[in-house]
Amino acid sequence: MNFSEHKNIFLQIRDWMVDQILTGKLLPGDKIPSVRELAADIEVNRNTVMRSYALMEEEGILENKRGIGFFVSLDAKSTLLNIQRKEFFTETLPPILHQIQVLRLDSTDLKSLLAVIHFNDNKHEEEQ
Amino acid sequence: MNFSEHKNIFLQIRDWMVDQILTGKLLPGDKIPSVRELAADIEVNRNTVMRSYALMEEEGILENKRGIGFFVSLDAKSTLLNIQRKEFFTETLPPILHQIQVLRLDSTDLKSLLAVIHFNDNKHEEEQ
DNA sequence: GTTAGTGTCATAATACACTATGACACTAAT
DNA sequence: ATTAGTGTCATAGTGTATTATGACACTAAC
Incomplete structure (x- = not known):
């Protein structure tokens, strides 16, 4: 590790x-x-x-x-999903948003990020 | 503080x-x-x-x-933009991508994130 | 019951961030 | 020159994460 x-x-x-x-x-x-x-x-x-x-x-x-x-x-899995999602939205995401704003990062800079998000969108469609 | x-x-x-x-x-x-x-x-x-x-x-x-x-x-400003951007892409972003993947977060979950990114896209267009 | 593998607890030692405080050199203003 | 405001350095003390070790209770396998 x-x-x-x-x-x-x-x-x-x-x-x-x-x-x-x-x-x-x-x-x-x-x-x-x-x-x-x-x-x-x-x-x-x-x-x-x-x-x-x-x-x-x-x-x-x-x-x-x-x-x-x-x-x-x-x-464990559902417990963790709750814990980790909550922590992500309250602790992790806000400073990231701020960073992106301050550093003026756009779609081009963050295309890897957008790719992951849209990949998850498709996954959810398939599950329906 | x-x-x-x-x-x-x-x-x-x-x-x-x-x-x-x-x-x-x-x-x-x-x-x-x-x-x-x-x-x-x-x-x-x-x-x-x-x-x-x-x-x-x-x-x-x-x-x-x-x-x-x-x-x-x-x-200071240009120096910082270099330092902070580099750190963002090498240190900050990778674990975030992994978290989004693992937690299966989609466009709906992350609409605030997408909003900030697209806001920056528009800013850059205006500057041209 | 002996043995080897578990977790558990207690103690002491080390490393480091942070605090508290004093002393000194430099600069500006009077 | 004196004063007040800067940064700078040194020393000692505190709290806490981590290490190092030993001892003990429990469980499974033989």
Whole structure:
């Protein structure tokens, strides 16, 4: 894992795990790496991983079976969609809008962004 | 100023100052608040403001006259446009694209975003 | 029951951002 | 020259994320 200097490690671990769940690489009910195992893998302290897992348990996206390990909770995906969407609209998007305005970025600059949005539009049409 | 928990204060001070310059609230050549004055205003230590000013001086957006104070450098705006645009495309945008993809956000969800982009499109047309 | 694998808790050490404060050099105004 | 306002540097203290380690309770497998 590549850690950014500017964000706490235990939060970056959560972000990474959340992404694994939302992209379907981790499925509801799956056992996730043990605290010690993940800590060794990404070369971080046990306590740091523990803090991350405890946070996700509090958020209801992980469940803990004593003596066995942590598992992705059954409703993790819908719970996460709610949490992440809310955070996106209240925390992430506003400063981005402001940046785009200040930097005067137009359709040409942001064609990759527009492409992703319209790709999602089509996906939703297909699902109907 | 409202400080976020998750980002260093001296960086947030820079962000705020950068925004003042890019939005034209601070003009090239303007004297900015003294280290002590700003520190008192936003209730932060002198050294923290100093660190922020020193960073911006290094970036070439502030200039220092000994015994007098800090001033917005004459080419601050174009320098900043380069720095901030580059950072936006390399650091900010990629994770946003990924989030939009994962959260399946479409044109309806992001109509405010599209509005800002198209507003900039029109601005550019008018300038020709 | 022994062993190996889980999570959990407690303690101490390190690193760094931020604070608090004092002292000094420079500049402008009187 | 004195004063007040600048930036600058040094020192020490605080809070917190992270590390390093050890010890303990629980579970599964043998």
